[in-house]
Amino acid sequence: MSEAAIRFEKVSKSFGSRTILKELSFEIGKGDSVAILGRSGTGKSVTLKLMIGLLEPDAGDVFVLDRNVADLDASGLSELRREMGFLFQSAALFDSISVGENIAFPMRRQSKVDESEIRDRVEELLRQVKLDGEYDKMPADLSGGMKKRAALARSLALRPSVLLVDEPSAGLDPITSEEIDELLISIGEEDETTIVIVTHNIPSARRICDEMILLDGGLIRARGDLAALEASDDEVVKKFLSSQSGG
Amino acid sequence: MGKGDKSGVGVFLVGGFLLFALGLFMIGDRRQMFTESIDAYADFADLAGLQNGATVRVSGMDAGEVTSIEAPPTPEGKFRVRFRIIEKLQPIVREDSVASIQTDGIVGNMFLQVEAGTSGAPQIENGRGVKSVEPFQISDFLDQAKQIVETADELLDEVKQDLVTIVRNVNDVAEEAETLVAEARPNITSMTASAKNIADDVEGVMNDINAGKGTVGKLFKDEKVYEDLKSTTETLKKVSEDVSKISSSAGEIIDDAKQKDVVGKVDQTVANVRDLTAKANDLLDKFQKEGDDGEPSMTDDVRQTMASARETMTDFAEDAEALKHNFLLRGFFKKRGFYDLNEISPAEYKAGERAPGYPLDRVWLHSQSLFDPSTDLIKLTDEGKRAIDRAFGEFIDHVKDDPVMVEGYAGVDNPSEAYLLSQRRAAAVRGYLINKYGLRPNYVGVMEMGRVESTAKDGKPWDGVALVRFLDKKEKKALDKEQKK
Amino acid sequence: MRELIANFFDDAGRMGLFGLRGFRDAFRKPFEIPEIIVQLGSLGVRSTPLIALSGLAVGVVMSMHTRSSLERFGAEALIPNVLAIAMIKETGPLVTALLLAGRVGAGIGAELGGMRVTEQIDALESLAVDSFKYLVSTRVVACMIAQPLLTTVFNFMAISGGFLAETMLSGISFELYFQRAFSSVPFRDYIPATLKTAVFGFLIAAISSYLGYNARGGAEGVGRASTQSVVASSIILIIVDVILVRIIFFAFPEGS
Ligand SMILES: Nc1ncnc2c1ncn2[C@@H]1O[C@H](COP(=O)(O)OP(=O)(O)OP(=O)(O)O)[C@@H](O)[C@H]1O
Ligand SMILES: [Mg+2]
Numbered sequence: 004m005s006e007a008a009i010r011f012e013k014v015s016k017s018f019g020s021r022t023i024l025k026e027l028s029f030e031i032g033k034g035d036s037v038a039i040l041g042r043s044g045t046g047k048s049v050t051l052k053l054m055i056g057l058l059e060p061d062a063g064d065v066f067v068l069d070r071n072v073a074d075l076d077a078s079g080l081s082e083l084r085r086e087m088g089f090l091f092q093s094a095a096l097f098d099s100i101s102v103g104e105n106i107a108f109p110m111r112r113q114s115k116v117d118e119s120e121i122r123d124r125v126e127e128l129l130r131q132v133k134l135d136g137e138y139d140k141m142p143a144d145l146s147g148g149m150k151k152r153a154a155l156a157r158s159l160a161l162r163p164s165v166l167l168v169d170e171p172s173a174g175l176d177p178i179t180s181e182e183i184d185e186l187l188i189s190i191g192e193e194d195e196t197t198i199v200i201v202t203h204n205i206p207s208a209r210r211i212c213d214e215m216i217l218l219d220g221g222l223i224r225a226r227g228d229l230a231a232l233e234a235s236d237d238e239v240v241k242k243f244l245s246s247q248s249g250g
Numbered sequence: 251m252g253k254g255d256k257s258g259v260g261v262f263l264v265g266g267f268l269l270f271a272l273g274l275f276m277i278g279d280r281r282q283m284f285t286e287s288i289d290a291y292a293d294f295a296d297l298a299g300l301q302n303g304a305t306v307r308v309s310g311m312d313a314g315e316v317t318s319i320e321a322p323p324t325p326e327g328k329f330r331v332r333f334r335i336i337e338k339l340q341p342i343v344r345e346d347s348v349a350s351i352q353t354d355g356i357v358g359n360m361f362l363q364v365e366a367g368t369s370g371a372p373q374i375e376n377g378r379g380v381k382s383v384e385p386f387q388i389s390d391f392l393d394q395a396k397q398i399v400e401t402a403d404e405l406l407d408e409v410k411q412d413l414v415t416i417v418r419n420v421n422d423v424a425e426e427a428e429t430l431v432a433e434a435r436p437n438i439t440s441m442t443a444s445a446k447n448i449a450d451d452v453e454g455v456m457n458d459i460n461a462g463k464g465t466v467g468k469l470f471k472d473e474k475v476y477e478d479l480k481s482t483t484e485t486l487k488k489v490s491e492d493v494s495k496i497s498s499s500a501g502e503i504i505d506d507a508k509q510k511d512v513v514g515k516v517d518q519t520v521a522n523v524r525d526l527t528a529k530a531n532d533l534l535d536k537f538q539k540e541g542d543d544g545e546p547s548m549t550d551d552v553r554q555t556m557a558s559a560r561e562t563m564t565d566f567a568e569d570a571e572a573l574k575h576n577f578l579l580r581g582f583f584k585k586r587g588f589y590d591l592n593e594i595s596p597a598e599y600k601a602g603e604r605a606p607g608y609p610l611d612r613v614w615l616h617s618q619s620l621f622d623p624s625t626d627l628i629k630l631t632d633e634g635k636r637a638i639d640r641a642f643g644e645f646i647d648h649v650k651d652d653p654v655m656v657e658g659y660a661g662v663d664n665p666s667e668a669y670l671l672s673q674r675r676a677a678a679v680r681g682y683l684i685n686k687y688g689l690r691p692n693y694v695g696v697m698e699m700g701r702v703e704s705t706a707k708d709g710k711p712w713d714g715v716a717l718v719r720f721l722d723k724k725e726k727k728a729l730d731k732e733q734k735k
Numbered sequence: 736m737r738e739l740i741a742n743f744f745d746d747a748g749r750m751g752l753f754g755l756r757g758f759r760d761a762f763r764k765p766f767e768i769p770e771i772i773v774q775l776g777s778l779g780v781r782s783t784p785l786i787a788l789s790g791l792a793v794g795v796v797m798s799m800h801t802r803s804s805l806e807r808f809g810a811e812a813l814i815p816n817v818l819a820i821a822m823i824k825e826t827g828p829l830v831t832a833l834l835l836a837g838r839v840g841a842g843i844g845a846e847l848g849g850m851r852v853t854e855q856i857d858a859l860e861s862l863a864v865d866s867f868k869y870l871v872s873t874r875v876v877a878c879m880i881a882q883p884l885l886t887t888v889f890n891f892m893a894i895s896g897g898f899l900a901e902t903m904l905s906g907i908s909f910e911l912y913f914q915r916a917f918s919s920v921p922f923r924d925y926i927p928a929t930l931k932t933a934v935f936g937f938l939i940a941a942i943s944s945y946l947g948y949n950a951r952g953g954a955e956g957v958g959r960a961s962t963q964s965v966v967a968s969s970i971i972l973i974i975v976d977v978i979l980v981r982i983i984f985f986a987f988p989e990g991s
Contacts, residue, residue: 098853
């Protein structure tokens with residue numbers, strides 16, 4: 004068994020009286036690419052935020068790169084986060100600065116990074132997410148898909164060893180979607196990056212990921228590669244895959 | 251973030267700060283903080299609300315500010331007010347400069363006023379003190395003024411005693427000399443000797459006197475009398491200095507009730523001094539001969555002493571005069587309708603321009619009955635005194651309120667002689683009146699009318715003295731009104 | 736009612752602590768200097784025209800009012816003094832602060848509220864940025880720096896406005912006017928009154944950052960944060976000013 008990059012141990016999370024996650028436990032190995040599937044509102048985004056410490060579990064522990072996220076102090080958490088990339092479902096670009104500056108932002112936060120180096124890296128990332136020449140656009144002037152890609156570029160800027168992406172291809176046409184998938188695949192392969200993708204796009208998940216986790220009602224309904232899931236006779240799994248694979 | 255933004259922030263920060271600093275500078279400049287300045291101090295028992303940071307003015311010019319106020323260590327001690335004044339003004343601030351606490355306009359800010367000093371005193375040095383006048387306190391001032399006037403009066407009384415003695419003595423001597431001359435006269439005439447003999451005789455007598463022969467001579471040579479006179483003169487000088495101090499700080503008086511008292515006393519003092527001076531002058535007129543050995547004779551000594559006394563008294567009179575004309579006190583004198591009866595010149599008096607008011611009664615006293623005809627000296631005869639008493643009887647009910655003028659007339663041809671004679675006659679009568687009836691000297695004036703032609707049948711000019719009672723201006727107005735009705 | 740008061744103090748306490756933490760964090764590494772400069776630009780530089788114009792207008796109006804009341808006593812000569820002391824001691828600091836509570840308070844409330852509901856604050860956190868320090872501390876510091884400077888601008892513009900009005904009415908010279916204006920302002924009025932506005936800046940930034948940073952509920956929540964920022968900071972400003980005036984009075988007594 005490969006060493007775990009992310010490990011959930013009986014993680015529970017609720018908002019008010021609503022319980023979202025119920026003693027959820029799983030492991031994601033280093034360098035693995037895993038897709039988290041599930042119906043809207045099951046808590047996929049919450050799970051991702053728990054991984055990067057934006058949310059804290061009510062009970063149980065979240066380990067990322069062998070560190071218990073809840074136990075980390077501010078500087079420890081910062082250190083951990085510098086090794087991670089996070090793509091928000093809402094993109095969450097800083098709307099007071101340009102697209103290029105958004106992407107450059109994580110690099111600028113690192114001390115002693117050469118300006119030209121930053122410039123080159125931003126250009127490269129813009130090319131990778133198919134946003135060449137959009138450096139000076141303001142986020143408000145972008146379409147939803149473009150924002151998503153710019154935000155992806157920003158999360159990739161520091162070459163994270165753990166990449167968490169929340170619906171990267173939502174709102175993208177099939178061709179661009181495929182190109183983004185290619186990018187994620189290449190990142191996963193080249194840099195031994197651990198990738199966790201929340202997606203509703205089964206073909207995309209299939210292309211990128213080795214494994215899938217299906218969340219339902221705060222628990223893992225099913226886990227395994229696509230073949231294993233397709234072989235499952237669970238009603239929910241069947242329904243999920245059948246409705247999605249056609250789309 | 252663009253470059254424009256950054257430089258905008260730079261301009262904002264630097265500009266804002268400079269503006270703030272400009273404010274600091276302007277405030278500091280107004281308080282003379284950036285001008286070279288020196289520190290000085292003044293002590294006050296009462297601060298009258300003076301605060302740290304209050305403006306300091308030197309002769310009215312903004313010159314700095316109060317830098318600290320130290321509380322006194324004991325109840326008797328004074329607050330030490332330290333202040334700064336710009337160096338430019340250092341030359342006019344002397345060690346005898348006087349600091350006082352004053353109020354500024356309607357805002358009522360207290361400020362420290364420092365008067366320029368006198369050029370005789372040394373310049374103020376850094377860290378040294380100047381004199382101070384306590385903030386105006388009516389009662390304090392009046393007490394002080396009263397006290398000074400009282401001591402002045404006392405001193406004058408003493409001086410008067412001495413002077414009166416001297417005058418009497420000198421008068422005796424003069425009379426004696428006169429008698430001698432008179433006795434010698436028939437001899438001289440009969441012998442039809444040369445004028446030199448007369449002169450020799452007179453001179454001999456005078457020499458005897460000067461040599462200290464006889465009781466008269468001794469008196470003249472009496473060092474003690476002389477010293478007394480001298481020392482009283484010194485005292486007078488001091489008094490006048492004191493008075494001049496009061497009059498300079500008199501600008502602070504406002505009180506009404508007590509004022510009259512002070513003024514009255516000053517007046518009286520002044521009049522007393524005048525009297526004395528006049529008498530002394532009279533005396534000196536008779537002893538103006540110089541000793542022939544060149545040494546200053548007794549008369550010279552007396553003259554000199556009297557001259558300095560007169561000088562002193564003139565100073566004193568001037569100071570008192572200044573006090574009277576001081577704008578705060580002026581009212582009291584104005585109300586009276588005249589400043590001083592003795593100020594009125596005969597010309598003005600005759601023209602009726604500056605008469606003290608409305609003449610009520612005029613009583614004639616002829617010179618033959620008044621004065622001893624056997625001597626040139628103006629000496630009231632007993633008959634004359636009775637005549638005066640009789641004449642004055644008509645006035646006696648009013649003398650407390652109304653000024654009385656003693657008009658002197660002389661029937662001689664020479665105008666200057668007429669002037670002098672009329673003045674002496676009037677002065678003699680006035681002196682008699684004041685002494686006998688205890689009149690207020692400033693309410694009894696002397697008016698030398700000189701030679702005045704009369705309308706009488708015999709065509710002779712007026713010769714004698716007239717007593718005139720006047721209403722003062724206010725009363726005159728009231729009377730005018732009544733008469734109109 | 737009692738609950739309302741209790742709530743008020745509860746909120747005020749939270750905001751105060753929030754702001755103090757923001758102020759304290761500004762002095763911890765890494766210093767967010769570039770961001771402070773950005774904030775000085777948007778809070779300070781961009782408020783300057785508003786403050787300058789308002790100052791000018793207030794100066795003109797005040798000097799005219801002052802004139803009409805001083806005229807009765809024949810004390811027109813005191814107009815520069817009265818205007819300057821009124822401006823520098825109280826009117827300038829308070830009016831500037833209220834204007835900025837409107838402009839900057841609303842801005843901060845809306846901006847941080849927007850960042851909160853669009854997850855930009857979370858995004859900052861995910862990028863290993865201390866969002867509190869990055870957003871709140873910088874604004875607190877920028878406001879504390881900008882406030883005294885803007886107050887100074889206001890004061891000078893108001894005094895200049897007074898000059899314009901005065902010179903038209905009485906033809907007073909520039910030099911005499913400014914000499915008079917500054918002659919009755921002591922340092923103990925000028926410096927504390929100007930520097931106390933740093934506290935106003937602190938309050939505006941702390942209150943509006945607090946409301947924005949903790950905004951909830953989408954666009955509506957952002958709007959609420961923005962409005963509340965203005966209302967809360969204006970009220971608290973005035974209350975605190977009363978206290979500050981007393982404190983300054985004790986710290987720099989008239990006679991010291
Ligand atoms: N900060 C929060 N406060 C309160 N409730 C929350 C919060 N974040 C998420 N939730 C609730 O948790 C549940 C899970 O939300 P989450 O965003 O994880 O869903 P999701 O699985 O990502 O759905 P989708 O596929 O639509 O994005 C939702 O019902 C949401 O209302
Ligand atoms: Mg989601």
